Amino acid sequence: MSRPRKIALVGNPNAGKSALFNALTGARQKIANYPGVTVERKSGRMVLPSGEPVEMTDLPGSYSLDPTSPDEEVTSKVIRGEFVGEAAPDALIVVLDASNLEQHLVFAQEIIALGKPTAIALNMVDLAERDGLVLDPIALEQALGVKVVPTVAVRRRGLTELGEAIAAAELRHPGPGLTQLSMTERRVAAHAMADAAILSESKRHRLHARLDRTLLHPWLGPLILFALLFVVFQAVFAWATPFADALEGGVGLLTDAVNDLVPAGLFRDLLTDGVLAGVGAVVVFLPQIVILFFFILVMEASGYMARAAFLMDRMMAGVGLSGRSFIPLLSSFACAIPGIMATRSITDPRDRLTTILIAPLMTCSARLPVYAVIIAAFIPQRTVGPGIGLQGLVLFCLYVAGIIGAMVVALILRRSVTKGAASGFIMELPKYQLPAPKDLLIGLWQRAWIFLRRAGTIIFMVTVILWLLLNFPRAAEGQNQVDASIAGKIANGLAVVVEPIGFDRDMALALIPAMAAREVAVSALATTYAVAAPVDNEDAQAMALGDQLKARWTLPMALAFLAWFVFAPQCMSTIAVTRRETNGWKWPAFMLAYLFGLAYVFAGATYWIAVAAGL
Numbered sequence: 131m132s133r134p135r136k137i138a139l140v141g142n143p144n145a146g147k148s149a150l151f152n153a154l155t156g157a158r159q160k161i162a163n164y165p166g167v168t169v170e171r172k173s174g175r176m177v178l179p180s181g182e183p184v185e186m187t188d189l190p191g192s193y194s195l196d197p198t199s200p201d202e203e204v205t206s207k208v209i210r211g212e213f214v215g216e217a218a219p220d221a222l223i224v225v226l227d228a229s230n231l232e233q234h235l236v237f238a239q240e241i242i243a244l245g246k247p248t249a250i251a252l253n254m255v256d257l258a259e260r261d262g263l264v265l266d267p268i269a270l271e272q273a274l275g276v277k278v279v280p281t282v283a284v285r286r287r288g289l290t291e292l293g294e295a296i297a298a299a300e301l302r303h304p305g306p307g308l309t310q311l312s313m314t315e316r317r318v319a320a321h322a323m324a325d326a327a328i329l330s331e332s333k334r335h336r337l338h339a340r341l342d343r344t345l346l347h348p349w350l351g352p353l354i355l356f357a358l359l360f361v362v363f364q365a366v367f368a369w370a371t372p373f374a375d376a377l378e379g380g381v382g383l384l385t386d387a388v389n390d391l392v393p394a395g396l397f398r399d400l401l402t403d404g405v406l407a408g409v410g411a412v413v414v415f416l417p418q419i420v421i422l423f424f425f426i427l428v429m430e431a432s433g434y435m436a437r438a439a440f441l442m443d444r445m446m447a448g449v450g451l452s453g454r455s456f457i458p459l460l461s462s463f464a465c466a467i468p469g470i471m472a473t474r475s476i477t478d479p480r481d482r483l484t485t486i487l488i489a490p491l492m493t494c495s496a497r498l499p500v501y502a503v504i505i506a507a508f509i510p511q512r513t514v515g516p517g518i519g520l521q522g523l524v525l526f527c528l529y530v531a532g533i534i535g536a537m538v539v540a541l542i543l544r545r546s547v548t549k550g551a552a553s554g555f556i557m558e559l560p561k562y563q564l565p566a567p568k569d570l571l572i573g574l575w576q577r578a579w580i581f582l583r584r585a586g587t588i589i590f591m592v593t594v595i596l597w598l599l600l601n602f603p604r605a606a607e608g609q610n611q612v613d614a615s616i617a618g619k620i621a622n623g624l625a626v627v628v629e630p631i632g633f634d635r636d637m638a639l640a641l642i643p644a645m646a647a648r649e650v651a652v653s654a655l656a657t658t659y660a661v662a663a664p665v666d667n668e669d670a671q672a673m674a675l676g677d678q679l680k681a682r683w684t685l686p687m688a689l690a691f692l693a694w695f696v697f698a699p700q701c702m703s704t705i706a707v708t709r710r711e712t713n714g715w716k717w718p719a720f721m722l723a724y725l726f727g728l729a730y731v732f733a734g735a736t737y738w739i740a741v742a743a744g745l
């Protein structure tokens with residue numbers, strides 16, 4: 131008996147191949163891996179309407195037969211019959227997304243040109259209809275030279291017709307397409323075909339389709355995303371300065387008022403050195419937080435964020451994660467806690483664990499005050515190109531360092547601790563929308579409120595405790611108060627550990643309370659320097675934190691401190707949430723150990739490289 135004919139489903143990512151495959155084969159599926167690669171091989175039996183039994187294969191989504199990823203390589207090799215141990219498919223079903231016709235026709239032409247028996251599933255016609263798109267399958271059929279069947283995979287519409295079409299599909303002469311036609315030529319042809327097949331379309335749909343073509347373009351898309359993020363970080367510095375200056379002035383006025391109204395003594399010191407210097411040092415970063423979230427909220431509300439996730443899916447697959455991890459990781463830019471909780475939507479337990487473990491590497495908004503105060507003090511405010519400020523560039527690099535760190539760690543974890551294949555990604559792209567100003571304002575208000583509440587509660591409390599520990603026991607005549615204090619003594623102990631990476635006692639002192647929350651590093655430094663300033667020296671007393679840092683730290687020290695905060699898991703709440711979400715202490719302990727390890731190594735490397743470079 132001859133083996134059943136083999137039919138493969140091919141098409142761009144997210145065309146609905148897997149949905150169609152499931153609808154066609156039902157439960158009769160076999161899932162395995164292609165030998166030698168971690169790409170899933172899905173096949174299943176089905177019976178065509180003619181009664182012919184066939185074997186159906188679901189191939190990974192691809193943009194062309196020139197592979198750029200392991201998935202695409204499998205698709206390309208299987209279709210051409212070059213995959214060892216895998217028979218070439220006898221017929222192909224090309225799956226197209228009807229609402230994204232032009233883009234999907236580029237790859238379709240390449241496949242049709244192979245000359246194999248081929249039928250087209252014009253899938254997702256329901257979404258196209260919803261978008262006000264009227265399509266003409268006959269026109270498409272004439273342009274492509276193969277049968278076109280409208281389908282809705284998720285509603286099982288058009289399946290019988292598709293079965294009939296593939297049974298009737300015949301071998302054709304290979305057309306010009308593989309070598310003769312360039313990518314550009316295929317794009318031009320795709321444009322003409324889509325034009326002919328689209329009978330009517332709303333203006334809005336045309337605009338959205340054009341936006342998607344650009345923003346989801348295989349290499350233009352990531353480039354635009356990158357450029358956009360770059361602009362965001364430039365803006366965080368460039369726009370915030372006047373507002374931050376005003377806030378700083380406000381804190382200064384308050385300090386003056388307290389100095390005038392409250393009699394000199396420990397209580398006044400608590401108010402000025404503890405509360406105003408400490409909490410004030412954090413609060414001045416409110417404008418930067420608001421600007422950062424303005425961009426994040428606009429990207430979310432406009433529908434762009436989902437596109438970014440879609441673009442990142444390929445990169446995430448490269449490190450063994452799926453695009454599903456993207457949203458939790460993205461939330462972690464605000465704060466790792468909601469990010470880690472959002473991993474509940476990841477079904478694969480090892481995928482989920484990996485995502486939890488790398489979430490703290492995404493630069494959360496609590497790091498922004500730490501980065502910003504040090505960058506403002508040590509990185510000169512000059513441009514390094516048209517419109518590119520050096521300070522914004524450094525901030526951008528710190529964010530990128532966190533992302534690269536996370537990707538490398540994910541790659542290593544997926545090969546060791548959380549070994550396993552990456553699972554697929556299913557996601558629907560929302561429609562583009564202009565963000566509603568009211569929603570934006572509410573979102574910004576919420577973010578600002580969260581930030582201020584933290585400053586008023588946890589940061590306030592930790593700063594007051596630190597102030598107490600810094601002021602007792604009282605220093606003897608001629609002795610520095612910080613040296614004499616309990617906090618100073620504890621910090622001396624830690625300083626021994628962090629001296630090899632270039633940190634001094636004051637930095638060590640800031641690290642301890644910063645375990646509660648990262649911003650506390652800023653308030654702790656401000657309070658420490660306020661307490662340390664000689665009482666009789668008015669100038670030293672009035673010095674802003676940035677000037678204090680400039681006077682006391684070297685550039686290598688500052689850079690090492692930045693590198694430390696890229697990695698260090700200085701956030702009690704994150705550890706607690708990780709414990710809750712992983713049901714035990716094993717993984718939070720692992721997380722603490724590896725992140726502190728990385729922080730130590732990278733801060734040290736940064737310090738010694740900077741020293742060697744003569745900075």
Ligand SMILES: Nc1nc2c(ncn2[C@@H]2O[C@H](COP(=O)(O)OP(=O)(O)OP(=O)(O)O)[C@@H](O)[C@H]2O)c(=O)[nH]1
Pocket residue numbers: 141142143144145146147148149150189190191192253254255256257281282283284285554555556557558
């Ligand atoms: N409304 C609608 N949704 C569909 C249709 N076909 C697929 N989908 C949805 O589109 C999304 C992507 O479908 P998949 O089947 O995973 O796409 P794929 O082509 O296998 O994607 P890759 O495996 O990434 O190449 C899923 O959320 C499906 O539920 C359809 O005809 N109509």
Ligand SMILES: [Mg+2]
Pocket residue numbers: 147148149188189190191554
């Ligand atoms: Mg699929």
